[in-house]
Amino acid sequence: MLKAQNLTATALLRLTALDNSMYTNIAGSRAGLELLASVVSASSLAGNDIANALFANPYEGAQFSGYVADDDAVRTARHAEAIPRMTRHLDDAAHQLDRSATGCHYLAHGITEDLASRQDHTAASAQQTTGLALTAAQYDALKSLLEGGRLHESSQRGLGVTRVATDDGTRVSIATYRALAKRGLVTADTSTSLYHGQKITVTEDGHRALTQPRHRAALTTAAATAPKAAVAQGARR
Incomplete structure (x- = not known):
């Protein structure tokens, strides 16, 4: 009985700890908490x-x-009456302890899978973000868009031209913006018309990309120029 009570106390402590931890932010954690509560x-x-x-x-x-x-007859009768009741209670206790053991087994397996899935997702997200280093222009554009920016479409020569306007005045080409958007580093509020301006937001992956060092273009060594041959002056006849 004391061991059963100790199991209850331990499970309750673990449930409280998990419920107040970052585990609750992991997809599928609710099922784990409910399973531990059943234990x-x-x-x-x-x-x-x-x-x-x-x-x-x-x-x-x-x-x-x-x-x-x-x-002796009374004692025998009392024992005969008590044994079935005790057996029934002990069988029920064994069943509940078996449920507890099964719950602990599935809980340990579930938490392991949840954490592994979380790590895989984080690693995949980080790899997607940092798999290809940002160019210097992309890095500067992303940093500028942190201060705010909008997508606009204006009519030039009868054709719709989309451009990027940043709040700090940094020039960002539409090609650079599209490269950032393709990688999920920025998004635009498509609920607003381009003619009124769509607000650009740097995503969580974009913020994470800015924690990486800014790419520096390798210094190019000027190609050595071939020495010019001296021009011989022709003798005048």
């Missing part, structure tokens, strides 16, 4: 069943003074 319930019921079995036990203490002591 708390099952182990508690097991302890209650064991207590009921102890209560049903026919104890052989002495009667109060003045009462006739039970003879």
Whole structure:
């Protein structure tokens, strides 16, 4: 019984710790918390069943003074009546403990899978963001768009031309913007017309990309120029 109560206390502590941890931000964590709560319930019921079995036990203490002591026939009858009740309570306790063990097994497996899935997702996201280093122009454009920017479409020579306008005045080409958008580093509010301006937002991946060092173009060594041949002056005849 004490072990069952200790299991309940331990499961309750683990449930409280998980419920107050970052684990709750992982997809599928609710099922894990509910499963651990079921372990708390099952182990508690097991302890209650064991207590009921102890209560049903026919104890052989002495009667109060003045009462006739039970003879063998009475004691045998009391035992015969108690044994089925005790057996039923102990069977129920064993069932609840088996449920607790199964729940703990599935919970450990589930948490391991949830954490592995989270790590895979984080790694894939980081790889997608940092797989190709930003060019210096892309880095500067992304940093500028942190301050704010909009996509606009204006009519030039009868054709719609989309351009990027940044709040700090940095020039960002539409090609650079589209390269950033393709990688999921920026998004535009498409609920607004381009003619009124679509607000550009730097995504979480974009913020993460800016934590990487700015790419520096390799210094190019000027090609050595071939020495010019001296021009021989022709002698005048």
